Amino acid sequence: xxxxxxxxxxxxxxxxxxxxxxxxxxxxxxxxxxxxxxxxxxxxxxxxxxxxxxxxxxxxxxxxxxxxxxxxxxxxxxxx
Numbered sequence: 523x524x525x526x527x528x529x530x531x532x533x534x535x536x537x538x539x540x541x542x543x544x545x546x547x548x549x550x551x552x553x554x555x556x557x558x559x560x561x562x563x564x565x566x567x568x569x570x571x572x573x574x575x576x577x578x579x580x581x582x583x584x585x586x587x588x589x590x591x592x593x594x595x596x597x598x599x600x601x602x
Contacts, residue, residue: 558565 554565554568557568
């Protein structure tokens with residue numbers, strides 16, 4: 523496979539991606555409104571759990587990025 527074919531495949535795949543969050547957000551909002559209207563206690567739990575998951579992921583990603591940078595430094599030393 524040549525570079526031009528690979529480039530066009532990448533361009534085609536990335537062109538489809540920006541629309542997905544734009545479609546998912548209204549769906550999520552509508553589902554959440556329906557959930558609050560029917561099961562408000564469960565929705566309250568979801569409101570608390572969602573940010574906790576996001577904060578945990580952010581912390582793990584930060585730690586992983588720092589360790590990845592450290593490992594790359596070791597690889598550079600070993601490469602010389």
